[in-house]
Amino acid sequence: MGEVNQSGIAKFLNNIRSLKKSFLGSFLRSGKPTSDKSRAAVMFNNFFLHIQGVKTHINTLRPTYTFGFGLISLYLLIIVVISGVLLMVYYNPSVTEAYNKIKDLKYVVFGGNLLRNIHKWSGEGMIIFVLLHMARVFYTGSYKKGREFNWVIGIVLLILMFGMNLSGYMLPWDQLAYWALLIVANIINSPKEITDSLGITQYFDIGGFFKELFLGGTNPTQESLTRVYLLHIWLLPMFLFLFLGIHFWRIRKDGGLTRPDTFERKDSDIYYVNPPEKTGGIFPTYKTYGLMELARGRTPAVDKDVENTVLSWPNLLIAELAIFVLTLAGVIAYAYFVDAPFKEPANPLIPENPAKAPWYFLGLQELLSYSAFMGGVGLPGLALLGLALIPYLDREEDRVGIWFTNRQGVTVALQSFIIGTIVVIGILAFVVNFGWFRNWWPNVPQILITLINPGNIWVGFMIVYSLFVIKKTGSTRMGAIALFTMFLVSYVIFTAMGTYFRGPNWDFFWSKSQWPIH
């Protein structure tokens, strides 16, 4: 017995002595990644890393291919989540307290102001980088060859991200928040414009229904703040992460990032990757495709261009880490210098003049100033639908993974950029100088304005022009490039118009210094 006891205790002591080693061993099961095998195993066995392939294509690592836009968006999201959770420590979604809490955060919480700035700017940075990411995916034709649905998921993520930003904008309960909330609520209400024209509002008030759902009443109150808070911290993030999971899962299933069918390794790639070791290792490059030795898959995948892949550990991970630190440094530097806006406490009696939505919606607000329904629901809906349908309407599969597909693509993109800029600015200049129907015939029925307004004309022009491009070039991809370029151009120009050139009463001003003081 004693002997057994002794040996038991000895074992136990032994276990204690080797605790560090065994714990780390259970944690890092593949040991220090020194060989190619163990490097692969690290990727394989780790929950967080296994979403990435063991090997990564060099094309993916070339910074000029992706510019890391998607990755930066993801990191911004991570920063947003962490800073958001920290902000929740102090924030209180109450109309009487929210404002004071944020003032306190600014004045007496260590780093509170910086934290808020980081949260705000990384949230808004996401908009920019998600759009850039979208542009990259589009211009490299990466929505094709089985990635169609992932593009649609991306659109869903885009909407959710806008929703997150918008709902966050309303939480400080200052003048900006209150009036933005009211404007958004009325955008939701804008189908009324159609039901009114048809005379069926009384029976079928869909706009009013959703507005009420959103506000929890008819005016922004505590109920609205509670609902917006719920949206911001729970509902939208939940769906965002759900769809984000699907997004990543699909990338992996679709074989990683797109790349040209005929990939040529350049000498300069040596700067971006740690070149594969030609000798030793378990993957003789001449012998096998993929990870047959490790993966219990059904068949080895062909067509993987395995000669041009490198191990993800460390090549991919070091790139990802670099971009993460770059993102964080950028956000903190920006947040150090620029404070997030925060105005007077909400006052339902005195509207801001001009009452502007957050900047990323000012393009919409410009459209809204022509017709509430079209600007708020019709055109954005159409744009999102059009974006989502692009992969299904353009099914040419050659030269995927190359920026602008070919020389013609560059030309078409450039042409649409120039024509789009001219036409959008022309339309805006016309509207600013001459007004629209209501200025000429005050009694024009609303349905006519809803149907024919500058926004609709622009969208109509975009569609006609891209059809024209399709006809001229005989390629749907070219039409898609034209359409998407024009979409981007108009988003930027309309947003700039709303942000910089619209002042009190939504009048045109060359600069903010010309605004009448009120």
Added chain:
Amino acid sequence: MYSRFYLSVLLISGLVLITFLVFATYRELNPEWKKYQLEYRDLLIKNAPNEAARKKAKSIKIEHQQIYIKPLKKVDRCMNCHRGVDDPLMKDAKVPHKLHSGDYLKKHPVSKFGCTLCHYGQGRATNKKDAHGKGRDTHWDYPLIPFKYIQSSCAKCHDYLFLKDNGGEMVVEGERLFREKGCRGCHKLNGVGGDLGKPLDIIGSQPIAYFPMKYVVGERNTYNWLKQHFLDPRKIVPGSEMRVFLSEKEADLLTTYTLTLRAEEMPRQFRAIRYTTPVPKDGESLYKMYCVACHGNGKISAYDEILKRTIPAIMNPAFLKIADDKNLERIIKEGRKGTPMTSWKRTAAGLRDEEIRNIIKFITKDRPDERPEPFDYKRFVTDTKHGKELFNVRCALCHGKDGKGGKDHLGLNLRNPAVQKFVDPEFLAMTIRDGRKGTPMPAFGKTGVGLSDQDIADLVAYIRSFSDKGKK
């Protein structure tokens, strides 16, 4: 070994990140108020009367100073910089370390009242610019109140009788001016007053955005708006019809008083109201409160550029001679539509019948004893056509061709429904016959221009026919 590009990116961004983290930490650790507190400690050490005090001063902690006033839900962090505000040793120090002037703090301990209760400013803020609320980018509606208006804060808790002898003269004087300049002729306060201007009940606590700041000179805050608009209403609000002509000092007094009109009410334990100030009920005071802004002393009738019309002289003996009390009461009670004269009855502007009677008593105190010779309008058979001809020659010069008076016309509006409805022909006829001595209205009867009674009757008939036409 690893890729050079990403490693250099990692290195550079890592360095940038660390730099900014260090910067941010430094900024957080060295807020503006720390400098002031260190200065304060040095001052304490320097001024210490004995060794013990010096030792104590040396051990003073540099930390956040905060006053939380629970019943008011107020948080004041002003003492972060103004730590010496209740320290008698700091009597001769410079601002911000100076001891609070006067002996106010004896009865208003900082720990109970805080600072922003009287001085305004943003109590939560911890840097000078935000705390003082100066400039538009601080986004604070109640910036630090200028010293000359500070007494307005006293009226939050004290009554006028108390303030009169205890350092609140400006409020008391302002209140007197407010009454005597006839502000309530146009502005409602507590539901009593005219309808021309905005109600003033919470004007002092309105946010800055409520005031059109376009023409305000200097800092754009409520205080400057109020004062500059008292000095020249039309400069601040173009086209304003406010009739107020004040000296610089009077404008300051009125600003002080206006700032006491606030929405929030102090909790009971803060208030020290012992007496309610009696509201004057005599005719003269009431006349000043409600009538003087337009009618002035009531003796002269002059064309007014501001209201773009001639303001009648209501205390002119010639007018009083023919206007009896009943007539006056009706005019005051119903007002005159189409003119700035509002209806003053209980349910409109809020004057009680008794008060209106007192005003009439005051107006008619100079009424001559003799009564005018009656005209007896009813005995005439009138001819409006002839009246019209006469009107166009005799009356149109001043009253306008259509009898409407108005801009650049000396005469009053004769088409006014109130004139048509309430003024009896007898009154009109007598006015035309005898004129209004002391005003430009001449006597058209035998003593003056020389119209016959029949002519006058025709004129009256014509004037009274306006209302018939108006209806068609």
Added chain:
Amino acid sequence: MSDKNPEKGEVSRRDFLGLAAIGTAVLSALGVLAGVLRIFKPDVHFEESKKFKIGKPEQFPVGTVKKFDDKKLFVFSDEDGFYAITAVCQHLGCIVYKTDWGFQCPCHGSKYDQMGNVIGGPAPRGLPWFKIEQLVDGSLVVDASKEVPKGTKYIYV
């Protein structure tokens, strides 16, 4: 089973059972969804009543306009009677202000005439007029949930 007259559209017993089961599941899911949506809409909103007293008719002398700031409402009184027009811009809900010629919205420049009809800007519809009622005690009540046609004026004692 499925090869039994599929062209005739007949459904076998088992298919029917499957369809019915799935249909029921879908229906109940829809029902649950509707119930969940209903949660968002309380029977009464936690806000001020849409009906409010504005005072006795005598308080509105003929020819006056009163703005009720907190109710976002203009009450007019003229020879023909009383009428109430909302101060909420029908475009995106800002608060309009009164001008000589009508109403102006500061946010997107909508303009309305004296009657509340749109005369400029993006507003899709005119400012609604609200119903005015009179209580037994004589005071007027505006019901902001009930619109009336433009030009409806109320005459009360």
Added chain:
Amino acid sequence: MRCLRRRSITVFLFSVVFLTAVVMLIIRDTESSYAVEDILKLGKKVYEQRCLICHGKDGDGKGLVGVLRRTELSGRTIETLPRDFTIGVFRFRSTPTGCLPTDEDLLKIIDHGIKRSFMPSHKKELTLEEKKAVISYIKTFSERWEEEEPCDPIPVKKPPWVGSPSSIEKGKRVYKDMKCWECHGYEGRGDGPKAEKLKDDWGKRIWPFDFTTGELKRGTSPENIYITFTTGLDGTGMPSYEDSLSEEDRWHLVSYTLKLMGMVGKKKE
């Protein structure tokens, strides 16, 4: 729609020109047919109907209406008496200081009235012949009209740079150098140090013009301001600057006056 309106405007203008021509022909015809006595008789009739009530039976400005009062924007009440024709001194002339006005000057006043003084416009009420008659009648009140002849009017030609910022700046200097502010005040509010005790030639209290209050009495136009500087306002404290200021400086002063009146140099809203 627009085309139609333009056509109707053309038709309207044409008929106006035509009618005016006809009326002028008729007037010229009838004018000569009146003898001097008849003219005076007509003048007297018109005067008694329209002028007597203010200007008095003897043209001494002491009519039944008496003093006219007016409260300006600044709150000061100005008392005006109707013009006394017996002295034969007139303010609003186009002739040099000390001179009698021309008939055209008087006609202009009768036609347009005097702003801010309750002298109404008689343009529509009287025919040209009646106006001329009444002018002749007014001239009988003072002996000056028999003794003197009106001088020649001063020509007015507005330079194009009036109202420009540099001109305003120069005008401001002139305003300062010529001590305009002594009466009119530093900001043109008519509240200069001398304004308190200003009296006219007959010892009646008068007030310097407050530029912020509105229109000039003779009508606000750069030309009218210039003519006021040049001719002075006889009988008041406003002297003629014909000799003491160059024509250019006077125009600069006009620019500055317009600025004070808020008519130029204002930021566009």
